[in-house]
Amino acid sequence: MDNTARIILHIDMNSYFASVEQQANPFLRGKPIGITGKNQERSVVATASIEAKALGVKTAMSTWEAKKVCPSIILWPGDPEKYSDIMHRFNAIYESFTPNVEPFSVDESFLDITEEAEDYFGATCMAQAIRSRLYEELGEHITASIGIAPNKLMAKLACETVKPNGLTVVRPHEILDLLDRSELEDLCGIGPRIKERLNALGIANFKQLREFPRENLEREFHSYGTWLHEAALGRVASAPLLFKEGLGVVTSQQEAKSYGHSYTLPQNTSDPRVLKRYLFGLADKVGWRMRRDGVVARRVTAFVRFGDPSTSLGTGFSSHGEQRTFQEPTADGMHLFQIAWKILEPISLVDVRLVGLSTSILSGDPTQPSLFKKERNMTSVLSALDELQHRYGSGIWKRGATLQTEFKSRSSGFHFDHEI
Amino acid sequence: MHEILNDPIDVTVAFTDNRVLPRAMRWNEREYKIDQVNLVHTAREGAKRIFYFSVSDAANYFKLKLDPEILEWRLVELYTDG
Numbered sequence A: 001m002d003n004t005a006r007i008i009l010h011i012d013m014n015s016y017f018a019s020v021e022q023q024a025n026p027f028l029r030g031k032p033i034g035i036t037g038k039n040q041e042r043s044v045v046a047t048a049s050i051e052a053k054a055l056g057v058k059t060a061m062s063t064w065e066a067k068k069v070c071p072s073i074i075l076w077p078g079d080p081e082k083y084s085d086i087m088h089r090f091n092a093i094y095e096s097f098t099p100n101v102e103p104f105s106v107d108e109s110f111l112d113i114t115e116e117a118e119d120y121f122g123a124t125c126m127a128q129a130i131r132s133r134l135y136e137e138l139g140e141h142i143t144a145s146i147g148i149a150p151n152k153l154m155a156k157l158a159c160e161t162v163k164p165n166g167l168t169v170v171r172p173h174e175i176l177d178l179l180d181r182s183e184l185e186d187l188c189g190i191g192p193r194i195k196e197r198l199n200a201l202g203i204a205n206f207k208q209l210r211e212f213p214r215e216n217l218e219r220e221f222h223s224y225g226t227w228l229h230e231a232a233l234g235r236v237a238s239a240p241l242l243f244k245e246g247l248g249v250v251t252s253q254q255e256a257k258s259y260g261h262s263y264t265l266p267q268n269t270s271d272p273r274v275l276k277r278y279l280f281g282l283a284d285k286v287g288w289r290m291r292r293d294g295v296v297a298r299r300v301t302a303f304v305r306f307g308d309p310s311t312s313l314g315t316g317f318s319s320h321g322e323q324r325t326f327q328e329p330t331a332d333g334m335h336l337f338q339i340a341w342k343i344l345e346p347i348s349l350v351d352v353r354l355v356g357l358s359t360s361i362l363s364g365d366p367t368q369p370s371l372f373k374k375e376r377n378m379t380s381v382l383s384a385l386d387e388l389q390h391r392y393g394s395g396i397w398k399r400g401a402t403l404q405t406e407f408k409s410r411s412s413g414f415h416f417d418h419e420i
Numbered sequence B: 001m002h003e004i005l006n007d008p009i010d011v012t013v014a015f016t017d018n019r020v021l022p023r024a025m026r027w028n029e030r031e032y033k034i035d036q037v038n039l040v041h042t043a044r045e046g047a048k049r050i051f052y053f054s055v056s057d058a059a060n061y062f063k064l065k066l067d068p069e070i071l072e073w074r075l076v077e078l079y080t081d082g
């Protein structure tokens, strides 16, 4: 498809969690605040308010460091449920403008408004209309920056240029200009490591990247080099390619070679319906993590552990597990569940104390952009955000079957829960 | 000061334009007039949908929780400026 013919909006909430708190609580407005996890002492600032950013507080700074940089900062415990609810509301507003809404992270979405807007004038009007709907329905303190461009990558880059509350329009003939005003790292897809490697090749900006021989880039970065070359020309439009830097992360995930969860039941059970529900919950969670990382699997392993070693004759819990390998790779929770249940169903499921599921033989998913890039980067530092992602994921992919099952939550997620 | 609470309260509400607007509340034998409803959001509690109202008067921020099934209000957060 001719990508210059499309019109894409990228909408990014400004200092999202902090803005929501400032909307809710007028006594936090105009002040430097930092949204943290539940255990503030050991937490990091997940989002700094606009005021805190101006005073030098950065995202993912430890609360200790934030206090040092900005002694007047108000540290406020995050409320993932609230952010998730508001997220659904702004996406619902977007959906009233176009059915083509793609949430990219908890506070960012892409809207393809080619049909609805017709041209860039229409797109600008629509952006203003969306902004006033956000104002009316969410309040004046929850603001967004909007970028409009012929593809997602450029729309996101345009959006980055004016914050907060910006509206930046980049028409096809203005793309190179936008790139040349931007730093390499501003582009979604170029992380600090890639930037260093580019610098080592003598490439410090997009102009140099564009002029660097494509074959040499490909020699250095393989298919990612092609992507870089095309990106510097503003020609990378498609989502699958968009977030492959990504590549580094995905590769390390593939090196991990499996995704899995097990769950120790609150009480042993012999009821297949109960087991099915837990297994489904696990499959959904594993599938969600895989989609988050943009990978698919061709093997599912399901297992159960029985009874209690103190009452059985053995030296430990007896267990049973098997695996299935299949041709069509998947990251869909329902598929994973169905495969896992086919493994477990024939087993005599009596007095089960633990159920688990894992996936392996992984590959990058060529059809699916790796979502939640920003949150993925954050998980390592903030468990509260991890919990939010889980809600976010299950909000989008929620299925009726798990509604009965309530996983007991802990700050890190499941109760007696082990990532494998 | 920021306090997390879970206290049953009495709330006077107005129903306007298909919205529920808390107007005043009684907590700890004191009456508070609510000046602003700043944000309303919902959350799931099991199969139930719970409503939260972030409201304020001149000196306090209150987060009120409404369980629409049993029509019970609770004060769950209090923040006093300064």
Ligand SMILES: [Mg+2]
Binding pocket: A012, A013, A014, A015, A016, A107
């Ligand atoms: Mg944002």
